[in-house]
Amino acid sequence: MATSRSPHPVGDLPEAFRQYAPGDFYDEMIAADGTVRTHYRNFLRHFGALGPQEFEAKRQAVDLAFLRQGVTFNVYGDAQGAERVFPFDLVPRIIPAHEWARLEAGLVQRITALNLFLHDIYHEQHILNDGTIPPHYVMSAKHFRREFVNVKVPGDIYIHICGTDIIRDDRGEYLVLEDNARCPSGVSYVLENRRALKRTFPEVFEAGGVRPVETYPTELLKMLQHIAPHGVAEPTVVLLTPGAYNSAYFEHTYLARQMGIEIVEGRDLLVRDQHVFMRTTKGLQPVHVIYRRIDDDFLDPTVFRRDSALGVPGLVNAYRAGHVSLANSIGTGVADDKVMYYFVPRIIKYYLDQEPLLPNVPTYLASEEADRQYMLENLDRLVVKAANEAGGYGMLMGPQATAAERAEFRARIQADPRNYIGQPMISLSRHPTHCEGEGFAGRHIDLRPFILYGEKTVVIPGGLTRVALRRGSLVVNSSQGGGSKETWVLYGNQ
Amino acid sequence: MLSRVANSLYWMSRYLERAENIARLVDVNLQLLLDFRNLDDTVLTAHWLPIVQSSGDEETFRRLHGRTTGQTVTEFMVFQPANPNSIVSSVDQARENARMVRDQITVELWEEINRLYLFLHSPRARELWRGSPSDFFHTVRNGSLLLQGLTDATVVRNEGWSFIQAGRYLERADKTSRILDVRHASLPAHGAPASANQAEALGWSAVLRSCSAWDAYKALHGAEIQPELVAEFLLLSDEFPRSVRFCVDRLDEALRSISGTAAGRFCNDAEKLAGRLLAELRFSTAEDIFEVGLHDYIDVAQSKLNAIGDALFQAYIFQSFQQLEDHELRQQEEQQQQSR
Numbered sequence: 132m133a134t135s136r137s138p139h140p141v142g143d144l145p146e147a148f149r150q151y152a153p154g155d156f157y158d159e160m161i162a163a164d165g166t167v168r169t170h171y172r173n174f175l176r177h178f179g180a181l182g183p184q185e186f187e188a189k190r191q192a193v194d195l196a197f198l199r200q201g202v203t204f205n206v207y208g209d210a211q212g213a214e215r216v217f218p219f220d221l222v223p224r225i226i227p228a229h230e231w232a233r234l235e236a237g238l239v240q241r242i243t244a245l246n247l248f249l250h251d252i253y254h255e256q257h258i259l260n261d262g263t264i265p266p267h268y269v270m271s272a273k274h275f276r277r278e279f280v281n282v283k284v285p286g287d288i289y290i291h292i293c294g295t296d297i298i299r300d301d302r303g304e305y306l307v308l309e310d311n312a313r314c315p316s317g318v319s320y321v322l323e324n325r326r327a328l329k330r331t332f333p334e335v336f337e338a339g340g341v342r343p344v345e346t347y348p349t350e351l352l353k354m355l356q357h358i359a360p361h362g363v364a365e366p367t368v369v370l371l372t373p374g375a376y377n378s379a380y381f382e383h384t385y386l387a388r389q390m391g392i393e394i395v396e397g398r399d400l401l402v403r404d405q406h407v408f409m410r411t412t413k414g415l416q417p418v419h420v421i422y423r424r425i426d427d428d429f430l431d432p433t434v435f436r437r438d439s440a441l442g443v444p445g446l447v448n449a450y451r452a453g454h455v456s457l458a459n460s461i462g463t464g465v466a467d468d469k470v471m472y473y474f475v476p477r478i479i480k481y482y483l484d485q486e487p488l489l490p491n492v493p494t495y496l497a498s499e500e501a502d503r504q505y506m507l508e509n510l511d512r513l514v515v516k517a518a519n520e521a522g523g524y525g526m527l528m529g530p531q532a533t534a535a536e537r538a539e540f541r542a543r544i545q546a547d548p549r550n551y552i553g554q555p556m557i558s559l560s561r562h563p564t565h566c567e568g569e570g571f572a573g574r575h576i577d578l579r580p581f582i583l584y585g586e587k588t589v590v591i592p593g594g595l596t597r598v599a600l601r602r603g604s605l606v607v608n609s610s611q612g613g614g615s616k617e618t619w620v621l622y623g624n625q
Numbered sequence: 626m627l628s629r630v631a632n633s634l635y636w637m638s639r640y641l642e643r644a645e646n647i648a649r650l651v652d653v654n655l656q657l658l659l660d661f662r663n664l665d666d667t668v669l670t671a672h673w674l675p676i677v678q679s680s681g682d683e684e685t686f687r688r689l690h691g692r693t694t695g696q697t698v699t700e701f702m703v704f705q706p707a708n709p710n711s712i713v714s715s716v717d718q719a720r721e722n723a724r725m726v727r728d729q730i731t732v733e734l735w736e737e738i739n740r741l742y743l744f745l746h747s748p749r750a751r752e753l754w755r756g757s758p759s760d761f762f763h764t765v766r767n768g769s770l771l772l773q774g775l776t777d778a779t780v781v782r783n784e785g786w787s788f789i790q791a792g793r794y795l796e797r798a799d800k801t802s803r804i805l806d807v808r809h810a811s812l813p814a815h816g817a818p819a820s821a822n823q824a825e826a827l828g829w830s831a832v833l834r835s836c837s838a839w840d841a842y843k844a845l846h847g848a849e850i851q852p853e854l855v856a857e858f859l860l861l862s863d864e865f866p867r868s869v870r871f872c873v874d875r876l877d878e879a880l881r882s883i884s885g886t887a888a889g890r891f892c893n894d895a896e897k898l899a900g901r902l903l904a905e906l907r908f909s910t911a912e913d914i915f916e917v918g919l920h921d922y923i924d925v926a927q928s929k930l931n932a933i934g935d936a937l938f939q940a941y942i943f944q945s946f947q948q949l950e951d952h953e954l955r956q957q958e959e960q961q962q963q964s965r
Contacts, residue, residue: 373957373959377958395627425961579837
């Protein structure tokens with residue numbers, strides 16, 4: 132068997148997968164002809180040896196470990212401050228080396244172009260002046276920071292940490308769904324999931340072939356130290372958290388611990404003479420680099436929102452003076468605007484003179500006459516998204532929506548076209564997932580790799596694979612019934 | 626260590642100690658009433674009012690309650706959210722502070738604080754309190770004792786530990802002195818008190834029991850209760866772990882270990898004041914105390930303890946970390962985009 136290169140017939144699937152129906156989707160594990168894709172075979176050989184009881188025992192052990200270690204997220208609107216475990220599916224998603232190489236190159240290309248774009252729109256604005264992008268789209272972007280025009284940022288880097296969301300369509304084509312250029316979260320799950328799976332299936336890892344992700348905290352710290360203000364040999368790096376009530380607080384403490392840096396809140400910091408300090412029991416201690424997990428709006432009440440209780444008065448001035456560095460820089464939110472997303476292929480072409488390696492999902496801009504017409508006529512076939520919402524909010528899933536919901540979005544689009552885009556409904560790829568009462572069944576997934584842009588650009592091999600655990604659902608967000616999977620990037624192609 | 630973290634550990638510890646002491650004080654005084662005859666309003670007021678006064682919240686109490694009865698006083702001291710020093714408020718504050726530094730304390734510690742908090746806010750707490758007050762107070766006290774044990778057994782002996790110790794002993798010294806002060810009305814303003822009559826002796830034994838000092842006192846002085854000996858024991862004993870002197874000794878040690886200063890020396894005002902107070906307690910006798918008058922002496926001691934707390938704040942914390950209304954802050958924290 133091991134010497135044979137011929138595709139495995141379905142009969143060779145482990146017992147637990149015999150009933151598995153790939154359905155009318157792109158299935159990550161099983162090809163259309165019912166054969167197991169080559170890069171899943173090694174895994175299945177080990178995994179198939181597991182009896183159902185053994186699997187159940189392993190599953191429960193992992194869940195319990197997560198709960199005990201507090202690998203959780205906070206649920207908003209819960210008076211008890213309840214925390215939930217992010218559901219974790221034991222069947223890993225596997226990406227062969229040649230696919231990853233393309234993804235990696237595409238992601239590096241994208242973040243490079245976006246950084247050039249941000250530098251340009253905050254300085255000379257060539258891309259606007261020559262009409263490649265209509266200026267009004269940038270000027271009207273909710274997160275465009277006029278205050279930062281002509282401000283030099285360290286190393287001209289705007290996006291240091293990016294968590295791009297990637298999906299696969301019904302033909303298995305990788306597409307970029309959105310760029311998260313502000314505070315992408317989820318990397319702590321990548322690391323914790325890997326630890327859990329290593330404990331659960333040590334034999335699979337011993338067999339080799341899976342690229343490690345554990346270097347992420349080291350790479351992150353290296354990048355943060357790299358962007359330290361000029362002349363600071365041993366910079367003090369801190370992580371600025373909104374506080375214990377934030378949904379990602381676990382991740383903040385986790386990353387700070389892994390990097391061995393202090394986790395601070397706004398009230399721990401103060402600015403004197405345009406230098407930032409933290410208040411410690413041994414007095415004020417200088418701070419040089421801030422990995423901030425707070426939105427621009429809340430960073431500094433003297434510049435942005437006055438009612439911000441999370442920020443540090445004077446921080447923006449210290450940043451402007453070059454005495455403290457921020458990751459990500461201020462003003463990157465403009466790249467998260469879904470209207471700007473539409474222009475990214477153009478942006479790549481403009482700055483790098485390259486074709487995009489990773490295509491966008493086809494997108495219609497409601498503020499363009501023809502596009503709007505098309506959107507309004509095809510609301511029942513499109514996904515409509517607000518330009519500046521995230522987490523699955525502010526969205527219309529046309530084919531599944533009621534007539535009333537569609538009418539509401541029609542009105543919204545007509546009232547404020549700048550704020551809406553439309554996309555065809557993409558049938559996300561599916562992956563065998565253990566489902567309560569169903570055994571292994573196909574569930575839709577996406578992928579969020581994490582990209583670090585410092586002295587060099589590093590893409591952590593893997594990322595967070597999110598899975599929509601509800602049958603038929605396309606929404607993978609943790610707030611709406613999503614779970615996660617391990618993501619394996621192989622050294623080879625099988 | 627971040628000042629905010631030190632501040633939270635210190636207050637977490639203080640509030641837990643506070644809740645435990647109030648539980649003991651109210652419990653003992655409820656039981657004491659069982660020994661009284663002719664419980665009219667005057668007797669009840671005379672019994673309960675000093676307890677409210679000892680907590681320093683008489684004004685708040687008068688605003689909330691017209692009459693001073695066991696019912697109103699216990700409600701005020703146990704459940705009333707409007708009383709910042711009630712048991713429920715204290716545990717709320719302890720939990721809030723623990724939450725702020727969750728990543729710095731052990732899981733066991735957090736879970737236990739959370740358990741105590743959830744218990745006090747459950748209908749079970751009221752039911753238990755109505756059905757068997759003594760069991761209720763027992764639960765609160767044991768919760769606090771368990772937390773102290775967990776702290777001793779699981780917390781690393783670093784700076785944070787020293788702030789926890791400082792908070793605990795400062796609060797305990799303050800509370801012991803306040804409990805002792807409850808019965809001062811039966812004493813002459815100055816000079817040695819006469820022997821206590823039977824009813825007074827009951828009051829003084831309640832004082833001892835409120836400090837868990839009854840057995841220790843009996844072992845030392847026998848069953849006869851003398852106000853002078855009680856005061857000496859609770860203020861000056863160098864062996865009883867709730868006496869003011871013992872607590873100030875530990876406080877002094879905790880403060881010096883934060884800064885790494887040797888015994889008998891100081892490097893900030895908190896250490897200076899704690900060292901002075903300790904020396905004074907070490908070289909005092911019951912006679913010295915009654916010459917000043919017990920109430921006045923305790924009054925002065927309490928302001929000295931407050932001064933130590935203020936100096937500690939000045940030395941390490943610098944600024945108040947209580948700024949916004951909690952819900953407002955929380956709302957903003959939750960609002961932060963962490964695209965997931």
